Amino acid sequence: MATGDKDHHKADWVSIHQQTCQLLIPTRTSLPCPTTERERKRGTEQLLRRQKYIIDAAFSTAQELVWAGKHEEARPAALHALRFSIEVYGSDSLQLLPAYLLLAEACAGAGHLPEASQYLSQAEWIILRTPDCSAAVQHKLHRSLGLFCAAKGDFEKALYHLANDVYLASSTFGLTSIEASGGYFHMADVFFRQNKVDIANSLYTEVTSAWHSFLLKSLQAQQQVPKSRPETSVFTEDREVSEEPLTEAQQVEGIRVLNAILDIREQAPTQQPGETARVLHALAMLHYLLMDVPKARELGLKAFELLKQLPQQESPEPLGYLLALMNVEPSSTK
Structure with a gap:
């Protein structure tokens, strides 16, 4: 096994496998065929509960690592959250959006901008396929897109997405909400980097x-x-x-x-x-x-x-x- 593969495996294990390995076994092995409809339903419900627990544990672990600035270590856990979310909700469900956005943030923070762009594109595609998607969800996508563009140095596009973030968050949570203030904060950072200090x-x-x-x-x-x-x-x-x-x-x-x-x-x-x-x-x-x-x-x-x-x-x-x-x-x- 190459050194890079060993490092990735170690990060993967540390970040998520220790929490979920016992739950992974029954989700990946064939169980005896249930003899009654009631047993079949109970088995299906138990499997779903385990999968959702793994999603929550993986997402929480990845989120905490991102908050701590450990973006590379967050990627395996975020990938687990995405993979199990796809199994539970399907490949084009709006439920996948948090995992895609978190993966994009982890990848961008670790310097993997092309990979981050792919995950953001997937998130954008899901929202485009969901015409009744709420503003509360859409503002999160625009914030992620804004931060990604700022990381690339495309300040005009970053401000466009962050302005949409503020508009959508304000329409849902209020003009003076802390949800809307997040977009203002990132816009201020962009203006600061452009030496537009007064703004x-x-x-x-x-x-x-x-x-x-x-x-x-x-x-x-x-x-x-x-x-x-x-x-x-x-x-x-x-x-x-x-x-x-x-x-x-x-x-x-x-x-x-x-x-x-x-x-x-x-x-x-x-x-x-x-x-x-x-x-x-x-x-x-x-x-x-x-x-x-x-x-x-x-x-x-x-x-x-x-x-x-x-x-x-x-x-x-x-x-x-x-x-x-x-x-x-x-x-x-x-």
């Missing part, structure tokens, strides 16, 4: 605002602020507060996006204390929700020090509430 900064502000609002609502839900008295809450918003906890994907995206914007704000030639404080406040809330109180306290205090430099441009009340939750007295800090 990029404007979009980064939109992204920060969306996350800030979302995290305020999440913190409100966690602290069970009475909905019947919104006028007394420091988190008053127009939309109803979501009681759903942050998903793992939202946690990862929030940390990545907000830290990237914070780096840009802190390294900018012209400082904007208000914008930097807003990013810091959002990150502090996110870390608090993730139960990393020391980091939340550090970020919250940095935000408070910046807000003190501003002539009443932004109310410090929500930030003060967050610091109070952590038993921090910012007025006594130096």
